[in-house]
Amino acid sequence: MIKKPDSVAKKSAIFIMPRSSKAWVGAEALWITVAGWSAAAARKFGNAWVLTSDRVASPEEVIHYPLGEQKPASTSKKKTLGQRVPLFIKTLLKDILLWRKSRQWNINKTFPWSDSGVAFVWQQHDLFEGPGKKIAAQLGVPLIVYVHAPVVWEAGKWGVKRPIWGVLLEKYQERKALQQADIVACVSEDVARKVIQMGIDPGKVLISPMSVDPFLFGSDNSSLSLRQSLGLDNKFVLGWTGSFRSFHGLDILINVFNKVYQQRNDAVLLLVGDGQEREGIARMVKELDLEKAVMFLGKKPFAEIPKYVSLFDIAIVSARSADDFHYSPLKLREYLAAGKPTLAPQAGEIPVMFSDNNHLLLYKVGDIDDSASKIITLMEDLSLRERLSRNGANYILSNGTWDYEMEKALRKIESNTKH
CATH class of the missing domain: 3.40.50.2000 (Glycogen Phosphorylase B;)
Known part of the structure; x- marks a missing residue:
């Protein structure tokens, strides 16, 4: 349950990375993206907050990703054992673990925003949806979902196959999460085309490339x-x-x-x-x-x-x-x-x-x-x-800055609202 104070001095925006602060160690682009967007929002509104499943961070903290202490490297024995397991089995086990963790998101803290103080909620797209829609609905603000690439689709390009269950995940998890967004910001035209093929309303889709602080x-x-x-x-x-x-x-x-x-x-x-x-x-x-x-x-x-x-x-x-x-x-x-x-x-x-x-x-x-x-x-x-x-x-x-991309998304939200 999310507890909110009654008031806040400045407006803000909420950014969600739907895993823990120690996750996505090798996925620098994801952390750089949320750091860039949140820093741009802080410049515009006065405050920005980045939520992970285990903490709240500022844009200044997020740029030094990943947050928190990292797990020690696996032993050579464990690596050898892992090499004996087929890749699709390891992928299935990882997906099950990620699904379980996604259902355990339960931040019970006091956060520095109010119903009237938040401009929008932004969430990084993942295989399983995070709490973005719930928080946006509670606050009555738009939800922006940022997509570097649909997870099942991109993994398949790198040779990670999900026989049978991949089709189900894309249809009933990824598509559902994207359909809940007011704006689906895609990193490139190819990603945008894929998202539309998945059944997302083209009117919601915005091409929003990686940018610069x-x-x-x-x-x-x-x-x-x-x-x-x-x-x-x-x-x-x-x-x-x-x-x-x-x-x-x-x-x-x-x-x-x-x-x-x-x-x-x-x-x-x-x-x-x-x-x-x-x-x-x-x-x-x-x-x-x-x-x-x-x-x-x-x-x-x-x-x-x-x-x-x-x-x-x-x-x-x-x-x-x-x-x-x-x-x-x-x-x-x-x-x-x-x-x-x-x-x-x-x-x-x-x-x-x-x-x-x-x-x-x-x-x-x-x-x-x-x-x-x-x-x-x-x-x-x-x-x-x-x-x-x-x-x-x-x-x-x-x-080509994060500030430019954020303003572009806000203009699209305003335009869609008028229609």
Whole structure:
């Protein structure tokens, strides 16, 4: 039961992550999204509160996701045992556990809002619905559900199959949760199309891509001491941030950089992140004798990413394939907001939302020669870099921020209400 005080000094908005504060450890995009939206709401209304099943947090806390202490890593014995269990069985067991936890949501605390003080409730979409609809109904305010991707659909793309029960989950759990929303904010056009195919009213659907907090990436984050400590003086820095996962195609990026390095031995590639593909990429770097030119900086807290991006002379968005490129690259918007000349793939929404040779340079996915040629062009043309830097930053800071996306959602709610 949710107990509310009688009054509140300022208006606010409520944001719900329908799992615990320790969940979604590897799903940085989800935490970054709620941190961005809640920070934008706090700037507009004065307050914003982020609810998980075990606590309430502020936008300032959420940016240092995940909250709370993490469980220790599993032992090698447990990992070996887990490898013997078929993936679909492990998936089924995880789904059952998640369903049980979703039914145990019972926050019995006093929260700092009132019936008249809340502007809207926002909830991250999950396999099983959270308490968003109930809270929104109690307060008489709109519910916005944000969808990075329908869970069953996206998992299937990565090879996680749910025989029989996946169809039932999508129809009777995911669709039901989305139908309850006043606005279904989708991260990309592909996700929006899928949501509509699931039976969601197109009038509720809003394309709302991953965006940027201008107070993080739009300010001066340069660090001379960091640059010097990494030995980057007199170096031309190419940079990438993200997770070492197959779909990012980092092996292709290494081959591209190898071609660049043959022409410009002052070039350095910074890789900021970690993941299951890192070991293989490191071996590849060694085999190509690029160890002095490729630097693995490891995973960094999100709040520290801006200072590493500040080191880049050129920023790169990598991709293995242009096929089924359904996500909205957050790193692309971060690079542009930071004023970095950026190379991005001709894939998904990118060629539609961004102008080639104006906001950024586009390359053909998988074409090593084309990518290397574009990087060399950027390295040798200062005026081009300056133009892309200026235009890219202006574009993002005017219509690529979380504040912009929140206002867009509020306008749609108002428009739908009038009709």
